[in-house]
Amino acid sequence: MVATALAEAVMHPAAGAALDIEQVSHAFDIDGTELPVLSDVSISVEPGEFVALLGPSGCGKSTLLRLVAGLDKPKAGRLREDEARIRNPHPSRVVVFQDPTLFPWRSVWDNVALGLEAQGILKSQRHRVDAALDLVGLSSFRNAYPHQLSGGMAQRVALARALVNDPKILILDEPLGKLDSLTRITMQAELVSLWQRKGFTTLLVTHDAEEALVLANRVIVFSERPARVKADIRVDRPYPRHRGDPYLADLRRQILGLLGLDATW
């Protein structure tokens, strides 16, 4: 027991990384006109923090995640992971995209193995793929092809594909959006316990204020496009959190108010 714990500690030393988003602005060109999407966004995330990003649809959340992942470069501002500038994608920052985008020509197992294979360490680390599949409860579907999965199962495979890499920063773009409410609650609990065990920094985009409050240390609310940080709310509650917690209910009302829903709620 001790030996395996030690081995794990040696294998994955510093679990979470700090993330600094410094005065980042971004814009897209649509038919020659400039569409500003992010406007002077600054967020500083501590190692191991769980940050939820909330905002109206189309405000620029996914865009910000792409910048953090290193898939795109911001028009202005800087992003750093542990003081190092983010210029390119790196497996220490793994993204679970809004669409599962599994590779249809690969079986479930091979999809999950993708990261290890790309980094050339699959041969010695095959057990990690099995473990990740176990974690999302899809071991019996290891040989299935993506088209044989339900939407929720595909999303879970995408989650396993990210987790197998032991990221320092896990970037989640509404990964639970397609799950039924029951699986969703289970996966939320899984996510929290996983995050507590491994200690990676988490960035979660969600539409669901309740989900944000049950999961995150910190909830950041964005404005309409171009996204600005509208509020940065600390959620100081121990885990596991209770959905009916009056403190969370209060925060939820506050957040929905920020999103412009106060009249109905």
Add this chain to the structure above:
Amino acid sequence: MSTYSLSDGLASGAPRSSRAPLLATWIRDSGAGVLASIAWIAFGLSCLWWADVGDWSRTHSLGIAAFVIAAIALFGTVGADYLGAAGQALHKRAPWLVALGAFLTVWEVATAKFAWLPLPFFPPPQAIIDVYTDDLPKLLDSVFASIKLQLGGYLIGVAIGFLTGVSIGWSRAVGYWVHPVLRFIGPLPATAWLPIAFFTFPSSWSASTFLIALATGFPVTVLTWSGVASVSNAYYDVARTLGAKPSFLVLKVAIPAALPHVFVGLFMGLGSSFAVLVVAEMIGVKAGLGWYLQWAQGWAAYANMYAALIVMSLLCSGAITLLFSIRDRLLVWQKGTVKW
């Protein structure tokens, strides 16, 4: 008591009402097989009944063979229950056996017996059998020559086309240079190069290989290219965030994603390369089935031409079938996503 009377009533009515279904099942299960047997008996009789109008040595053997086939069809049908998979296979093909037997009968009567069709141009079945037995060595040589030429040219064309397609799809710089060339030269039928190729290449064999490779290469290039170019960026994003290097992106993302397109190119290339093969053999190479056809025409040996045509079509459809089975094996994952 009431159940008894009910079943009694049914039982008494049963023979009358079940005779028709019994006959219907018998016809459904065995009708085609028996008909096939009759058709082949008719063919055998048509061979033996009248005298041939020409001089063919294998009319008698052909008639006997037809009777043998008829017997096999009959016993295979009657004993289908004991034959397992073979019986099943026969049952499935029985309608075709009927059609074939009928066609051969008509053919036999119309040519060898009454010469309703003008004779040298429409040889009877036994004349073609004569070719397969008497001219076998030459025919086999031709088959091997054709396969060798076709296989070499096709494989070279596929390799070059695939590599070119992937390069254009992947690299803007390569695309810049190769794309216009492809536009300019690609649509030209490969046979248009024929005269030049036979001049410039050291041997007619290398010239033909070049032409076949050219005919194959163009569709393979274009479809591989379009396949690679149409791969969704989302796949690359996923792979890149998981630490993929460019080589991984090409080999493990672009190529597998493009493979369905590539196969369309492979099929098209196969089709157009057959055409070039035959023309090249007729004009330049002194071997192969195309040359055999040409030679047979020179001697007005029409039976040989039909014989060669039949072999040729078997080879071509065999090649297509082989390619299909390779595709089915490589693209199993597609089976559920598209209409197969």
